[in-house]
Amino acid sequence: MTTSPSSWPRVRVDAATVAVRTGRVRKRSIKKDSKERLLRLALSMIDLTTLEGMDTPGKVRSLCSKARHPHPERPDLPSTAAVCVYPNMVPVARSALGSESPVKIAAVATSFPAGQSPLPLKLDEVRRTVELGADEIDMVIDRGAFLRGDHQAVYDEIAATKEACGPARLKVILETGELQTLDNVALASRIAIDAGGDFIKTSTGKIKPAATLDVTLVMLEAIREHYLRTGVMVGMKPAGGIRDAKLALHYLALVAETLGSDWLDPHWFRFGASSLANDLLRQILRREDGHYQSPRRFSVD
Amino acid sequence: MSPTEQERPRLKIAGALDLAPSPESCPVGVPEHIGHFIGGQKVPGREEDRYDNLDPSTGKVLNTVSTANESEVDRAVKAARAALQGPWGKMSGLERGKYLYRIARRMQERGRELAAAETRDNGKPIRETRDFDIPTAAHHFFYYAGWADKLDYALAGRKGRPVGVCGQVIPWNFPLLMASWKLAPALAAGNTCVLKPSETTPLTAALLADILLEVDLPPGVINFVNGFGQTGAAVLGHPDVDKVAFTGSTPVGRAIMRSIAGSGKSATMELGGKGAQIIYADAAIDQAVEGIINGIFFNQGHVCCAGSRLLVEESIAEEVLEKLKLRVQALRIGAPLDKNTDIGAINSKKQLDTVNRYLEIGASEAAEVWQGCANDPPAEGYWVKPTLLIGVSQTDRVVREEIFGPVLSVLTFRTPEEAVKKANDSEYGLACGVWSEKTSRLFETAHALNAGVVWANGYNLFDPSSPFGGVRHSGFGREGGVHGLHPYLRLEA
Amino acid sequence: MRLAVQKTLKMYLGGKFIRSESGRVLPTTASDGTLMNVCRASRKDLRDAVGNNRSSLGGWAGRTAYNRGQILYRLAEMLEGRASALPIEPALAEQAIDRVVHHAGWADKISATLSTLNPVASAYVNYSMVRPMGVVVSFPDPRDGLLGLVEATCQILVMGNTGTLIVPLDLAELAVAYTEALHTSDLPGGAINVLTGDIVELLPVANIHDDIDAIVVSGGAVSDEQWAEAQREGAQVLRRMIRFAGASVPSGPDAFAKLCEVKTVWMSAGAEIPAGGSAY
Structure with a gap:
């Protein structure tokens, strides 16, 4: 808890070779049964998200219904892993999903997306959000502190948030689009993991670029390093910008080749996405119906 | 306290990504028989001395191939000479260049088919x-098309003229690419060529002959003769060949140099190697591991510049090896035409025997022989799983001799000086790699390595604009870039 | 009448004037008619000379090009000061001195004419630079006299190579006068060694010695048959075998290019790899 900033060694990443590696993963050809299986898996890994100022209870109820039954005509399809909403909407989601729902409720807290509030306010927000019924908290790190080199502040804030979460799982959003370099991503990942994050997550979705395969690989490698050293698994959540099924499958290939089969599980890997679900559905039904469906066939969450 | 070996956390990489077969579907017209291409004509070649060309991924016959004897080689050289004295020699540089551009375009347009053909013939992955x-x-x-009308700018103060008829012999590891490395600069400089592909990989040259006909290249500018070493010797030894170029093993290179001694022929030799990859403790380790993979398992290690010696700083050796083993377990071995295959077939039974012989030697020299892969290789065909020979020393044969297979010898070092000394302790000097995030160390090491090519934070990268070639027993002359043009030019005042 | 002091013409190796380890000395007549003794280098002398060149290589190649150029210019200064003592026509001495001045200026420019920055289609900075080939054994054409000696010397030194000149015995007086200038030119010991001896005896030794990087023969220093045999034997060690026409025209970039190795370095520089541009 009182690790000093100098205790995080600088991590160096060669960006050109990261691109080479993810370029190879992008060439993975995922067809037939493997595609079917991974499409369903990807669907089950989605944190179906709405994070808009204009969100309404009606929209959140509809989102929950979609999370529970992504395509009502096909009850055999898996639910998504979670819905992801603002704290205000947690009670709406809880009442829509019920207490026994396999679909988790994730809420963004800590003054999402900028995180520019005093720490006590953020911790209070976290505690209240958990009390409202959130299973998972998606926090943002203090990028300002990180970029000015105050790594200890970043660590302390994550650790405090983790404590405030109580039983809820904590996802730590690095906002990699603001960290900019892969060196920073690698270091921030390690700080977040050391401070007790259950998941590390790329982005809020409010800043571009959001998730990329390159950034995700660097974060997966941080998770791998931690696991090999301690035996403790940490989850990964790329969020934002993952809209089509093919890209989602390549994310899964990257996870499989970097962390292995244990992480091919909604408990350890999530997609933060809204429109991805429909493209996955389209691909799944296409495989079964033999032709593509119009996007209109699926509800817009 | 570090966990003991038994309770060490394990990642389940091998088999984690279960992929259905995904074969490249592009049809390849594999001709039943491949003859020669002489004077713009595809000729079947003599009935005698034909041999079976095998598919290395199955060991089954792909087609039959003719063997050119001295008189057929002589016809090819005469055709090349006639083209040189005829239309090709009289053509302006710009017009010559336009033919090269045409060839480039057709190769791109027929790229899928050429790729599938190369993979069937060679056994390397379609990827x-x-x-x-x-x-x-x-x-x-x-790239070289654009040089054709700029030869006077190739070397300050000199005018560039063609050397004449070029005899070229290429290996089986990158058949069409090696043919292009040889042909493109030769043609750009105004020469004509007689090229012999390797006996185990004649297919893409035969398809290239079709392309040359499609683009109306004047007859005789490029000629292909097929066959074994004797045919190659006839090409390079022909008295009317002015320049020889060879890519292949160092022993054969020596024999060729002996055979052309006193003939006045100029030569470029691209021979063997035993490339070192130096990983410093301050490297970007996860990417360095990727570099090691690209360095030794690219093309089953059938690469003259393969990074077959890993020199890793002692303090990070354990971490690098752990990560390397994990990465290797994601490599998929098998059907070369499958788009997901990372490790294809060993090109021939002969090469398989060579690699296996070195694996036996390695078993006695190394402290640990480790093999890994995402899956098991097929029962038929010629396969070697990616192999690490851990705990070997400078004097071991697997550290000194070129294996030309997916076999990496692992050594450690403690200081930069030791790293460079060990890397340079080789009769070869083709290519090396170095990984560090400290710029000064990167430059210092890159410049101290005794090799023709050094990759700093990378390995096995190639580009037509970048000169490639070795020092010492790895040969001489460069291919690629303006330096690759020079050997094909006679410079006049 | 005073008894003249007879001079023994020593060879120049590692910055020292030495006799042949074999003790072989031949009497010969100097240009002024006096009798002199000439050392005839043995095979072992040649091996010692190239071994010494090898250990001196790092020191010389490691100098800055500016420093190499200054030392070559210093050689011209030393020759100028000794011109009257050289056993040749003044015009020939002047021609040779001017040649050294010419080459001194190449030392810090040749790399700029032979190096390239290559525009590879991937996220790397890629450059090709010229590096010394290493240890060179050079047989200047005796007919070129002092001009041949300085041309051979500069061919070796401009790029940072070290080497040994093999000079026939009948040129020994000139060669020794020349090495005295070399000796006072601040050139580090072992950068250039000069042996006097029999080419027929020494060429075959050089041919098969694997710790020599290149053999240079100029003009008529060896016969075509000797050259063919040298190439045949040199093939065993993949020797760079270089034959120049003679010293009448100064070596330019194409000649220097034969005495260097092109080394290409790829430095990773950035994240984006354009499609289709990279190996993997």
Whole structure:
């Protein structure tokens, strides 16, 4: 808890070779049964998200219904892993999903997306959000502190948030689009993991670029390093910008080749996405119906 | 306290990504028989001395191939001479260049088919032929096309003229790419060529002959003769050949140099190697591991510049090896035409025997022989799983001799001086790699390595604009870039 | 009448004037008619000379090009000061001195004419630079006299190579006068060694010695048959075998290019790899 900033060694990443590696993963050809299986898996890994100022209870109820039954005509399809909403909407989601729902409720807290509030306010927000019924908290790190080199502040804030979460799982959003370099991503990942994050997550979705395969690989490698050293698994959540099924499958290939089969599980890997679900559905039904469906066939969450 | 070996956390990489077969579907017209291409004519070649060309991924016959004897080689050289004295020699540089551009374009347009053909003939993964061999081959023609009308700018103060008829012999590891490395600069400089592909990989040259006909290249500018070493010797030894170029093993290179001694022929030799990859403790380790993979398992290690010696700083050796083993377990071995295959077939039974012989030697020299892969290789065909020979020393044969297979010898060092000394302790000097995030160390090491090519934070990268070639017993002369043009030019005042 | 002091013409190795380890000395007549003794280098002398060149290589190649150029210019200064003592026509001495001045200026420019920055289609900075080939054994054409000696010397030194000149015995007086200038030119010991001896005896030794990087023969220093045999034997060690026409025209970039190795370095520089441009 009182690790000093100098205790995080600088991590160096060669960006050109990261691109080479993810370029190879992008060439993975995922067809037939493997595609079917991974499409369903990807669907089950989605944190179906709405994070808009204009969100309404009606929209959140509809989102929950979609999370529970992504395509009502096909009850055999898996639910998504979670819905992801603002704290205000947690009670709406809880009442829509019920207490026994396999679909988790994730809420963004800590003054999402900028995180520019005093720490006590953020911790209070976290505690209240958990009390409202959130299973998972998606926090943002203090990028300002990180970029000015105050790594200890970043660590302390994550650790405090983790404590405030109580039983809820904590996802730590690095906002990699603001960290900019892969060196920073690698270091921030390690700080977040050391401070007790259950998941590390790329982005809020409010800043571009959001998730990329390159950034995700660097974060997966941080998770791998931690696991090999301690035996403790940490989850990964790329969020934002993952809209089509093919890209989602390549994310899964990257996870499989970097962390292995244990992480091919909604408990350890999530997609933060809204429109991805429909493209996955389209691909799944296409495989079964033999032709593509119009996007209109699926509800817009 | 570090966990003991038994309770060490394990990642389940091998088999984690279960992929259905995904074969490249592009049809390849594999001709039943491959003859020669002489004076713009595809000729079947003599009935005698034909041999079976095998598919290395199955060991089954792909087609039959003719063997050119001295008189057929002589006809090819005469055709090349006639083209040199005829239309090709009289053509302006710009017009010559336009032919090269045409060839590049047709290679791109027929890229999928060429990739599939190369993969069937050679056994290397379609991923590599599709993404590397064929596009880079076309790129070579595209690059050198632009030199054809600029030869007087190749070397300050001198005028560039063709050398004459070029005899070229290429290996089986990158068949079409090696042909392009040889042909494109030769043609750009105004020469004509007689080229012999390797006996185990004649297919893409035969398809290139079709392309040359499609683009109306004047007859005799490029000629292909097939056959074994004797045919190659006839090409290079022909008295009317002015320049010889060879890519292959160092022993054969020596024999060729002996055979042309006193003939006045100029030569470029691209021979063997035993490349070192130096990983410093301050390297970007996860990417360095990727570099090691690209360095030794690219093309099953059938690469003259393969990074077959890993020199890793002692303090990070354990971490690098752990990560390397994990990465290797994601490599998929098997059907070369499958788009997901990372490790294809060993090119021939003969090469398989060579690699296996070194694996036996390695078993006695190394402290640990480790093999890994995502899956088991097929029962038929010629396969070697990616192999690490851990705990070997400078004097071991697997550290000194070129294996030309997916076999990496692992050594450690403690200081930069030791790293460079060990890397340079080789009769070869083709290529090396170095990984560090400290710029000064990167430059210092890169410049101290005794090699023709050094990759700093990378390995096995190639580009037509970048000169490639070795020092010492790895040969001489360069291919690629303006330096690759020089050997094909006679410079006048 | 005073008894003249007879001079023994020593060879120049590692910055020292030495006799042949074999003790072989031949009497010969100097240009002024006096009798002199000439050392005839043995095979072992040649091996010692190239071994010494090898250990001196790092020191010389490691100098800055500016420093190499200054030392070559210093050689011209030393020759100028000794011109009257050289056993040749003044015009020939002047021609040779001017040649050294010419080459001194190449030392810090040749790399700029032979190096390239290559525009590879991937996220790397890629450059090709010229590096010394290493240890060179050079047989200047005796007919070129002092001009041949300085041309051979500069061919070796401009790029940072070290080497040994093999000079026939009948040129020994000139060669020794020349080495005295070399000796006072601040050139580090072992950068250039000069042996006097029999080419027929020494060429075959050089041919098969694996710790020599290149053999240079100029003009008529060896016969075509000797050259063919040298190439045949040199093939065993993949020797760079270089034959120049003679010293009448100064070596330019194409000649220097034969005495260097092109080394290409790829430095990773950035994240984006354009499609289709990279190996993997």
